[in-house]
Amino acid sequence: MKFISPVKSKPPLWRRCFRTPGELRRMGVAGINARNGDFVLPLNPRALYRLVDDKLETKRLAEVEGIAFPKTYAVVGSSHETSKLEKMLEGVTSFVIKPTRGSGGKGVLVIDGREGRSYVKPSGALVSGDEIRHHVSNILAGLFSLGGQRDKALVEYRVRPTGGLTALSHQGAPDIRTVLLHGYPVMAMLRAATRESDGRANLHQGALGIGIDLETGVTTRAIYHGKPVERHPDSGVDLIGVQIPAWDEVLDISVTCHEMTGLGYLGVDVMIDETLGPLMIEVNARPGLAIQLANGVGLLKRLGPIVRQYETDPGATPAEKIAFSKAEFGRR
Amino acid sequence: MSSKWKLITAVMMLCLIGGGVAVYKVSSLGVPFWPGEQVYDWQVEARVTFFATGRRVKARLALPRANVTDRRGRESGSLGYHYNIETERGGQTAVWAAENRDGKQSLYYWVRFPGAGTSAADRVAAESAEPSSVGLGGAVGDAFVVIVDELRRVTTDPDALFVAVFQRINQESGSQEFTLVKRYYEEEFGDDAMLRMGIDMLESSGVRARKAYGVSLDEELGAQDPIPLIEYCDGAYWRVRDPRDPGAILDGAKLFVWHRGGGPLLDVTGGENSRVVFTVARERIPLHELTDLQGSPFLISTILGLPLSERAVFRYLVLIPLGAFVVVLMRNIIGVATLGTFMPVLLALALLEMPVAQGLVMFSILTAVGLWFRFMLSRLNLLVVPRVAACVVIVTLLMMMMTVVSYHLGLQDGVRITLFPMIILAWTIERMSIIWEEEGNWSALTQVGGSLVVAVLAYWFMGIPVVRYWSFYFPELLLVLLAGILMIGRYTGYRLSELIRFRNFTES
Known part of the structure; x- marks a missing residue:
């Protein structure tokens, strides 16, 4: 300069x-x-x-266009479904939970594997099923969404780079x-x-x-x-x-x-x-x-x-x- | 039309309408543009008290001249008395009359007049009449004549004579003759001695003089006795001066001449221990009382036509756009990160209710304790809304505790915190805790700090007296503010914070 x-x-x-x-x-x-x-x-x-703003909507569009995206395991839309979450995730070892309306990575929870009844984060920290349900209910209450509106939690495939x-x-x-x-x-x-x-x-x-x-x-x-x-x-x-x-x-x-x-x-x-x-x-x-x-x-x-x-x-x-x-x- | 031109037209229109109405109000309706020009009224209350002796009572109180009070009006308060005003040769007297009165009686009379000063001290044309000579006999009479001759040798000009007479009277020591005459008057008239002596000397020197009464326009004084003044004739006009300060010409903004033209100030028959005291109060004239405004079809008359309580709400309401403007400025031009867009405005409104430092300390303590409590709550894995509600409860309890504590510490202002936006505070705590967890404590603290800075600035801006005055009496200027906000809305230049953010930017 x-x-x-x-x-x-x-x-x-x-x-x-x-x-x-x-x-x-x-x-x-x-x-x-x-x-x-x-x-x-x-x-x-x-x-x-x-x-x-709604990741489900984006995925729907992407499907039409034939764009590849991480597979959706579950969508939790009500606290009633929260209790069934663990059942829905049976057989899935790693997954990502995120708010459908989140931004900037807010409210994203990555689970890398399981250890007994607990889940393992990439950092190695253990997360209990209770904590996961609590996280999901936070998402549902709109804690991470734009403008604090009610939201859904999206559980999807964890990408392996x-x-x-x-x-x-x-x-x-x-x-x-x-x-x-x-x-x-x-x-x-x-x-x-x-x-x-x-x-x-x-x-x-x-x-x-x-x-x-x-x-x-x-x-x-x-x-x-x-x-x-x-x-x-x-x-x-x-x-x-x-x-x-x-x-x-x-x-x-x-x-x-x-x-x-x-x-x-x-x-x-x-x-x-x-x-x-x-x-x-x-x-x-x-x-x-x-x-x-x-x-x-x-x-x-x-x-x-x-x-x-x-x-x-x-x-x-x-x-x-x-x-x-x-x-x-x-x-x- | 491109959006740029639309914006320019809108901005121009808003400025024209807002500015135009304001200019119209200033120039045609006479609303003062600067708060310093605030018109105020003096209200002088005369309270006449006496003990009625059970017979017919008649009280006469001399009143200020009609031309003084015509502009703002006057009224009288006197339960059970017949009341009328007697006019005689320009002088007016309030007359109260009643039968079979007993015990302590109080009669009131109010006068309102513009605060910029009255014409009360002005000269009044004098009718021609010869000054009367004073007939004093003996040694006192001789001494009196000597003094008068001495004075007349120096000057015969009425103004100069007045000053000379009262300067001599106010002096501690004097010639033998003077001391003799002074002693005679003191024995004869008591408290009134100096005035009577002065009047007699002026009359004997060929200047007509008589007593007048004034009221000091000083709110601090509380109830005051009438101030005796002297009215003297300078040949063509009657003038009033204060014998205690003979050289000075009366300042109509400091002293109001209540009664002139000789005659008694108060005359009560059928009562004992009669007395009149005055109380003055400076009253802002509500602008809606300016007659021109009431007939005006513009915004101002609609706001000022509201009942007082609603207008009090308006006082705060018109400040909110100002706070919003500060937020826009700070966010889009400076680039300060805040917690929630308009939270600082609410905080600033709360700060208006209490000393700033105290408000900030209060906010900090409430947030800190609330945050700590919030982290405790998070262990219970509560759902969001109950958690925030719990936070509201805690914040409210905390606030009550702080109020009680500060009251016992003697900090009276602690009590005035009810307006603190607790719900907003609870949400602030909630959001802060999320940012704390998601983006780190540094991010959370800078955002809270930013909010506080913006709130204090907004508080400061909303507190400027000129700004408050304009926003209330010239609400149409909010349109100009709106134009400013619209323009900032199209500002696509750099924010100040970005000059720092991109400080390490280098092209590769």
């Missing part, structure tokens, strides 16, 4: 604490207001939200978030848990954000607490240059999610299963901004060209859209 002298002196304190709006604009960083005001609000009609990706994440399957505008892939990142984030993939809780090259599906850059890192803070595994398996399939699923929901601006979360391949986890109508940190690219730098492309060729097919994004944003 211009104002940092070639001699490697430390920049002044205020410069390390702040970025001026001008700098951010030059780098094309999108703020929350810009994301909401310029993309989410105009492109995502309120009526479409229910398609993605492929070998290559398991190493990147500490006790938790990493997921791939792709942001799309008008169906064009904008940016993608891999979110991997650390010991600090306790199996969760939330960046502000200390999870890793790993930028992915849209063209090849190879990781390019990783951030930990907002700062670039090259190795996993727990295991020391190299985070850069890792190939995401079945990358083209991931992109296909993401673009199809745009087609099926009609949302103009969305984020699609995909996990890659050892045996089943890429599975669609959820669709988000308000994808976060950390993805630009992970990739080291301002979102606006990519959103602009896509808007122009969309205006010149509104009828592009999914394949054309993917080709455009790969050519335009690929690292080469």
Whole structure:
């Protein structure tokens, strides 16, 4: 950058604490207001939200489109059903319980196996059947849902990440978030848990954000607490240059999610299963901004060209859209 | 029309309507724009007391001149008395009359007049009449003549004479003649001596003078005796001055001249120990009483036309949008994370009811203990709604305990906390505990901290007197506020917090 002298002196304190709006604009960083005001609000009609806010609805759509997703074991809609939950789960050793209307990973309980009458979390902690029922009743009461409305609990297949990706994440399957505008892939990142984030993939809780090259599906850059890192803070595994398996399939699923929901601006979360391949986890109508940190690219730098492309060729097919994004944003 | 232009038109319209109505009210209806211009009234109450002796009673109280009181009116309170006002040559007298009265009697008379000062101290045209000479005999008479001659040698100007006479009277020591005359008057008239002496000297010097009575416009005084004043004729007009401060021209905003034109202030027949005391009170004029406003078709008259109790609710109601505005500002421009969008507004409203520091301490203690209790409850695996309800009970009990404790510690303000939004508090605790578990304690604490900061700012904003005044008397300005909120709603620039969040952003 211009104002940092070639001699490697430390920049002044205020410069390390702040970025001026001008700098951010030059780098094309999108703020929350810009994301909401310029993309989410105009492109995502309120009526479409229910398609993605309710995971059951999203799964129903995905089924029609032929997108693979984790198998649903059970849906608990009333406290009466809660008592039958354990019976329903007989024979299932690992599963995930989540609120159908949750967001940001809130209220997700992952069970990796059983030990006698208890259940085992990925961390090795034991959970009793009582605690599971209590968790489900919390979900039903709307504790984790948007706006606190009553909710249902979804019990589904626990994804087993492929070998290559398991190493990147500490006790938790990493997921791939792709942001799309008008169906064009904008940016993608891999979110991997650390010991600090306790199996969760939330960046502000200390999870890793790993930028992915849209063209090849190879990781390019990783951030930990907002700062670039090259190795996993727990295991020391190299985070850069890792190939995401079945990358083209991931992109296909993401673009199809745009087609099926009609949302103009969305984020699609995909996990890659050892045996089943890429599975669609959820669709988000308000994808976060950390993805630009992970990739080291301002979102606006990519959103602009896509808007122009969309205006010149509104009828592009999914394949054309993917080709455009790969050519335009690929690292080469 | 693009949404941008729609927004601009809407903002313009709102500003025009809101600002226009406000301007109309200021310029045409005379509603003061700044609270400093707040119009207030003085209310002076005269209380006449005496012991009736069982016969016919008649009390006469001299009243302020009619032109003083015409604007705001006056009234009298006197149970069982016949009451009328007697007018004589511009001077007015209230007359109460009753038969067969016994025991202590109280009669009241109220006067209201604008607080900006009255014309009471103004000059009044004097009818031509010669000053009477004072007939004092003997050594006192000689001494008196010497003094008057001495004064007249220095000046014959009435104003200067007045000042000279009373300066000499107020002096401790004087010439032999002066001391002699002073002693004579003190023996003759007692308390009234100085005034009578001054009046006599002025009259003898050719300046007509007489007694007048004033009331000090000082609320702190409580019940006060009438202040004796002197009215003297400067040749063409009657002027009133305070003999204790002869050089000063009366300030109509500090002293109200109740009675002028000579004559007794109070005259009671059929009663003993008669006395009149005055009490003054400054009263804000409710703007709805400004006659122009009542006829106005605008918003203001509809609000001010409500009964008082409803208007009191409005006082708080109009503050809520202001709090909401602060929240919008803090969230969308600054980027402060808060627990629940409008929880800070409710907290700020609660803070308005008590000292801020105390409110914050109260909030912190309630939240901390509530949170601890919430974690205890979570071991019982309760369902959500009963759990929050349990929290409400605990928070309420805690609050009662704190009230009792603070009362016993002598902190009276602890009692005034009933408005604290307990349900909101309980939900805050619930949400906080979830964030605590899901996102970590740091996240929970920053969000609570953010909420507190926003609440204090909102409290501060809602507490600014000008802002409160405008929001109540110019509710149409809320439309301008609305325009501001609409504009912030389309602000797509960076939030202040994002400048920090992206501080490590580097392009790869």
